[in-house]
Amino acid sequence: MNSRTRRDFIKTAGGLAAAGFASTMPFARSAHGAAPLVAVEWGPPYIDNTKTVLENWDGGDIVWELHQGGAAAILGKIKASWPNTKYDVIDMWAPVFVSMMKEGWAEPLTVEKIPNIADVPDALFTKDADGNLMNAPRSVNYVHFAARADTVPIEITHIDDLLDPKLKGQIAWPSPILNTSLQVVAMALAKGGDEFNPEPGWEMLKEIARAGNIGRIVHTTTDIINTLSSGETSVTFADLGTLSGVAKHFPVSYLTKTDDSIKTFGAVEGWVVMSNSEQKEKSYEFINYLLSPEAATTFNQLNQMPPASSKATPAEGLEHVIFSNEELERFVHIPDYDYVSSQVDAWVKRFEAEIVPLL
Secondary structure, three states: OOOOOHHHHHHHHHHHHHOOOOOEEEEOOOOOOOOOEEEEEOOOOHHHHHHHHHHHOOOOOEEEEEOOOOOOHHHHHHHHHOOOOOOOEEEEEHHHHHHHHHHOOEOOEOOOOOHHHHHOOHHHOOEOOOOOEOOEEEEEEEEEEEEEOOOOOOOOOOHHHHHOHHHOOOEEEEOOOHHHHHHHHHHHHHOOOOOOOOHHHHHHHHHHHHOOOEEEEEOOHHHHHHHHHHOOOOEEEEEHHHHHHHHOOOOEEEOOOOOOOOOEEEEEEEEEEEOOOOOHHHHHHHHHHHOOHHHHHHHHHHHOOOEOOOOOOOOOOOHHHOOOHHHHHHHEEOOOHHHHHHHHHHHHHHHHHHHHHHO
């Protein structure tokens, strides 16, 4: 997808929406005497909604492992154990797709192996230099600033509002590995920078930290849901799937079309089959089931995200991520995920050295 323009990507995503991101847990199905499939998924609400979709799948046992501290963290685990990594399939998003492909850890996919990927628009796939499909897109996701509408003490109308004294202790700030630090890139864009020049974003984050407005550093989807749901904090930067866990019980203000200074990032989520997996056929069956129109509809409606499958029916209430051409130019930024993924380690170290001491 990195070769696609912002307009092409979001047109595809918007069209889909308009048309209608560790402990292991066994998920018991009929085992057929075979070894269980080892799958990696995000925590709630992702894991719960995926299990709901798989209730009628009879393809065998699944052993689940949850992402810890963002999907990019799985790269270090794979590298440390390769080629003996135990995973068969991993749910991830755009920056991690690219890294997996570069390392040779992702198995090329075809319509013959996974027939239901034929229903996914070409613009949503990550491809290698030979044009092979390296991921199986499940959802079109967006990462952005949001607030719990009933508890946030001010109306946020500009990026500078994050410095307002009334937000003291109110911001749940993602750790740098969550969202691959796009929260810093978002502020850099507002101050004249971008992913290649994030310095303005780091300077603003220092101001926010010094002001005492960061009430909690969040490391997982569960952390974000818990802190906003409990009322401990009221503002964060998160993806649609995570925010759906809050929106089920509380009103959420999605700051996707608020002001030119507040940017939204679009990305694809979906599955990768590990190239060293000894259960590739079972992995293909697993993904094909999840990408069926019925399963894709159920999962994405539960997660309140636009489905990647053109045959799935989108959930209602996604107006905040359906953009006109003018809105694309104003509010949406598709970063160079290849470059962003290469910077995560450095940004994690910078966060620990420059931001944590200010909290």
